[in-house]
Amino acid sequence: MHATIQKPIDEILGYLKPDERVFVVGCGNCAAKCHSGGEPETQEMAERLKRKGIKVAGWSCTDSGVSLCKLSIVKKMLNEEHKKESEQADSFLILACGQGIHTVMDATDGGMVHPGCDTIFGGETVNDDFITEYCSLCGECIVEYTGGLCPVTLCAKGLLNGPCGGAKDGKCEVDRNRDCGWQLIYDRLIALGRLDEMEKYKMPKNNSKWSRPRSLAIGEGEATFKSLSGERKVASHA
Amino acid sequence: MSKLKQALESGRFVVTGEIGPPKGVDLDKCLQDAQMLREHVTAINVTDLQSAVLRIGSLAVSARLIERGLEPVYQLTCRDRNRLALQSDLLSAWSLGIENVLCITGDHPILGDHSEAKPVYDLDSVQLLKAASTLNQGHDMAGHELESAPSFFLGAVVTPAAEPLEPQIIKMKKKIEAGAKFFQTQAIYEPEKFEQFMSRIQGYKVPVIAGIVILKSAAMAKFMNANVAGISVPESIIREMEETAKEDRRKKAVELAARIIRQVEPFCQGVHIMPLGWDELVPEIISEVGVIP
Ligand code: SF4
Ligand code: SF4
Numbered sequence: 001m002h003a004t005i006q007k008p009i010d011e012i013l014g015y016l017k018p019d020e021r022v023f024v025v026g027c028g029n030c031a032a033k034c035h036s037g038g039e040p041e042t043q044e045m046a047e048r049l050k051r052k053g054i055k056v057a058g059w060s061c062t063d064s065g066v067s068l069c070k071l072s073i074v075k076k077m078l079n080e081e082h083k084k085e086s087e088q089a090d091s092f093l094i095l096a097c098g099q100g101i102h103t104v105m106d107a108t109d110g111g112m113v114h115p116g117c118d119t120i121f122g123g124e125t126v127n128d129d130f131i132t133e134y135c136s137l138c139g140e141c142i143v144e145y146t147g148g149l150c151p152v153t154l155c156a157k158g159l160l161n162g163p164c165g166g167a168k169d170g171k172c173e174v175d176r177n178r179d180c181g182w183q184l185i186y187d188r189l190i191a192l193g194r195l196d197e198m199e200k201y202k203m204p205k206n207n208s209k210w211s212r213p214r215s216l217a218i219g220e221g222e223a224t225f226k227s228l229s230g231e232r233k234v235a236s237h238a
Numbered sequence: 239m240s241k242l243k244q245a246l247e248s249g250r251f252v253v254t255g256e257i258g259p260p261k262g263v264d265l266d267k268c269l270q271d272a273q274m275l276r277e278h279v280t281a282i283n284v285t286d287l288q289s290a291v292l293r294i295g296s297l298a299v300s301a302r303l304i305e306r307g308l309e310p311v312y313q314l315t316c317r318d319r320n321r322l323a324l325q326s327d328l329l330s331a332w333s334l335g336i337e338n339v340l341c342i343t344g345d346h347p348i349l350g351d352h353s354e355a356k357p358v359y360d361l362d363s364v365q366l367l368k369a370a371s372t373l374n375q376g377h378d379m380a381g382h383e384l385e386s387a388p389s390f391f392l393g394a395v396v397t398p399a400a401e402p403l404e405p406q407i408i409k410m411k412k413k414i415e416a417g418a419k420f421f422q423t424q425a426i427y428e429p430e431k432f433e434q435f436m437s438r439i440q441g442y443k444v445p446v447i448a449g450i451v452i453l454k455s456a457a458m459a460k461f462m463n464a465n466v467a468g469i470s471v472p473e474s475i476i477r478e479m480e481e482t483a484k485e486d487r488r489k490k491a492v493e494l495a496a497r498i499i500r501q502v503e504p505f506c507q508g509v510h511i512m513p514l515g516w517d518e519l520v521p522e523i524i525s526e527v528g529v530i531p
Contacts, residue, residue: 156346156348156357157316157317157343157346157357157359157362158359159343159359159362159363160362160365161362161363161364161365161409161412162364162405162406162408162409162412163405163406163409164343164363165343165395165396165397165400165406165424165467165468166343166345166346166467167400167467168465168466168467168468169401173345173346173349173467174346174348174349182405183402183405186402186404186405195408198405198408199408199411199412201364201368201412201415201416202365203365204321204360204361204362204365204379205360207360
């Protein structure tokens with residue numbers, strides 16, 4: 001899940017030129033779950049903009065549970081279902097994550113886009129109204145050695161070899177209301193009887209696997225991950 | 239050769255001091271503070287953007303100490319530099335005559351005066367020690383040979399009053415394996431607890447220099463208890479401070495620091511005095527204790 005929050009309306013209004021005709025696009029999956037760009041929010045944004053005197057060419061949101069970040073879906077939505085309004089639009093305001101923004105750009109052959117949301121993190125939907133971050137998408141997962149808990153994400157400093165001296169009562173030095181990630185890892189390793197993992201030296205991360213932008217090509221029987229660390233081919237099962 | 243290394247290797251009890259580089263370019267005051275320590279300490283720690291507050295760098299100030307014939311312990315944090323910059327700064331440090339390096343994680347930028355800065359932590363303190371050891375062996379951490387190698391005396395930190403203590407001890411062991419040859423500790427106010435810690439790590443056979451922070455007031459003690467990890471000033475000391483008249487506080491501070499030093503002296507290899515502004519008290523404390531550097 002890509003968590004997003006809507007930008008303040010004044011920031012969005014600041015993006016739009018007088019006379020610009022805008023089409024509002026939402027996402028029926030992640031942004032809908034975050035209440036930042038599902039169908040009701042997309043419609044509401046279109047109406048708010050109209051009330052502020054903005055010319056709105058139209059609005060549309062992918063079906064419930066369907067992500068905006070899939071090109072074929074957005075092409076169908078904007079180039080078939082909403083062809084006319086989309087063609088009249090000078091720009092698109094996207095209420096979704098940055099991937100969704102780019103998908104709209106691709107679908108409209110380089111159309112003008114405006115971000116309507118801030119994309120804040122990728123997280124676990126713990127329940128309908130709580131999403132939290134457990135992975136930073138580093139390209140080289142090491143949670144085998146940390147009891148399934150990610151030090152890159154749960155430790156404010158991303159330390160790999162154990163806690164800094166800043167933890168107090170199990171809370172992190174950056175915010176005494178936040179658990180120290182290494183306290184969580186330590187407790188979990190004890191519970192699993194795997195504290196020996198903490199004693200082993202962990203190498204620095206290979207940041208080239210974290211280089212951006214990265215891509216994944218999924219072929220028959222083989223997938224290729226590309227980053228600045230080079231190409232990595234892995235078996236892909238049909 | 240590093241006097242600190244010589245002293246610790248010969249088993250002598252050492253006293254080290256600390257100066258905080260200023261926020262600006264005028265080093266007069268900070269060098270005067272260092273000068274005051276000259277006759278009393280073996281080496282002087284130079285903090286690296288302490289509390290994540292922008293100041294002049296520890297590299298430059300360490301070099302200035304060397305010019306004056308004083309021996310620095312160059313503090314280097316992982317907070318602000320990636321592995322290229324860390325290794326390069328280490329090589330620069332050696333070229334300036336710096337031998338002692340204290341490798342530390344560093345406070346998070348959010349706690350400092352540039353809270354919007356990108357926290358780097360490309361390496362953690364264990365990995366930094368390992369990188370520095372690798373430089374000592376004539377290679378960079380990517381395995382490439384250096385044309386000429388430094389020979390740093392590497393130190394690290396540990397928090398003996400951390401709760402739980404075990405993660406600290408596990409990490410301490412990793413730091414030793416990564417090349418730490420001495421340890422400095424967080425401020426000690428409970429010598430009994432420190433003694434327990436020392437007996438737990440006895441097998442590690444590494445010199446430990448106990449941290450002594452000069453306590454200025456009861457308010458400071460309460461603040462540290464509430465906010466600083468790994469420091470707990472006992473009630474009895476707070477009461478002692480409270481019962482001291484304002485004009486006698488400095489005397490009390492000297493007495494208290496000297497008492498703690500005498501209490502920890504039997505089971506560690508030295509003390510590291512952090513004056514936090516009361517630099518002029520350091521000579522008094524040392525003469526009160528009677529340790530000879
Ligand atoms: S180690 Fe990397 S891939 Fe694994 S959970 Fe953490 S950030 Fe994600
Ligand atoms: S207190 Fe814990 S979570 Fe916070 S930076 Fe230190 S080790 Fe990481």
